[in-house]
Amino acid sequence: MEIVLAESLGFCMGVKRAVDLAYRALEKSDPQQVVTLGPLIHNTQEIERLTKDGIGVIDENSIPENGTVIIRAHGVAPQAYEALKSRGLKIMDGTCPYVHYSQRKAMELQQEGYTIVIAGDKDHPEIRGILGFIDNQAYVVKTVAEAKALAAFDRVGTIAQTTISPQKYQAIVEALREESKEVKVCETICDATEENQRAVRELSLEVEMLYVIGGRHSANSNKLVETARENCPRALLIENADEINPEDLRGVKRVGISAGASTPDWMIQIVVERLREY
Template identity: 40%
Template sequence: MEIILAKRAGFCFGVKRATQMAFEAAEKEGKTYSLGPIIHSPQVVHRLEEMGVKVLKGLGEITDGTIIVRSHGVTSEELEEAVQKELEVVDATCPFVKKAQENVQNLSEAGYEVVVVGDADHPEVQGIVSYAKGKVYVVGSEEEAARLPKMKKIGIVAQTTQSFDNLKHVVLECLRKGAEIRIFNTICDATAVRQQEATALARTVDCMIVIGGYNSANTKRLAEVCAELQPRTHQIETAQEINPAWFGGVAKVGVTAGASTPKWLIDEVIERIREIDSAKTS
């Protein structure tokens, strides 16, 4: 079998940076924590746990030590609490997410009502929203945007992993809602680029493997868009989940991975597929 790995599979800039910062912090003396999983990869989180980094649900659980802020960011209240508790803060928030948080704060302070284009349940969005000091709305679709009230000054910011189409729809709806609109296009192209490359690959192979956390929204979406083009698409977290039966009659396998999937997990998957292939042909 030919195994083709998508050019940009796995870690995006922000996740790579956050992971590096977390491993560096873990190597230092003292108690180290992360507020929520540092990235949406249970395997990376597990490795950090083995190095002593405990995942907290809230800062109420600790009184001292080092707290790593995950790549998706936290709320301004949580960051404030960490500072007040005099914890050592390692801020691994993705710089693109940080920018969106800052934009929301600035818009809010300048008197704009803020619309965040994104998924209200996602921790990134909850963090971004917390920086609004005035009115703020989270809008996930054109339909939700249509229900927004009339506003005087509207500020628009997007969850970094949103699709450009969704931002477009919300902007058009908002054009009817207010006389002044200020948009910060905070969408990061890492998600779009991974999807474009993965779908291009899915068209040319007989089987598609998508690696990434089941809690990772971008990996889930990556698997969805591939499955639309290649029914033999499988999402896995680790090489152990691979079923040799998937490769019956397969000449070409495509492999891609979500933005929070580390290289070592990708390498293990490719290695495992090679083993299965050897067993088939021998």
């Protein structure tokens, strides 16, 4: 059985950067003194590894008295940042540069007097963070129907959650254009996840069976499976190598592997090795 890896898979630049930052902080700190504000990534096994290595997870209600706090790739609202700073904690900012860009664009739109519409999930930490930069003065829409339900505005400025699909963003923008005199579109979608999407699409044309390694709750891993299934109905999401059922591989000559943006290389390697055994 041939095992083919997607050309682009696994950790995106933003997540890799945040994890590296946490390990760098650990080198310079006493054990158990480094924590992340919210889980660094949506991957249970990687969180377990981080915890075992001494990098804990806190939330806004369990801020420690001292130590180093890592801001994750999704970023945080400036108010949350200030709250940590005022307690004298050391902060290392792992906010992804793409997310920083969205935060800056949102502030620019506000300064220019646009009504801001964000295409994304209002409960996602990235969006909550962006909203904090503009005093929550924005509409957040998840669907075209929600965009259509908004009132007509003269000047609308749009921001997209970094991980939504370009097609969805485009459709939401079109819906806003129907009612608004001017729509200024900020291109804030991150191409790291798009790269993984493009690669899994190509791979799905070449294999009979395809595994996407990723967390069950990871939106981008689930999206990879969805994309893969368009050409390869036997695409499956697995969290780890133990979820591979050898029965599924009976008669398969080529199996593909992709992985979500929160899946570390070491987990991909374990899956490859397990498939080699079969």
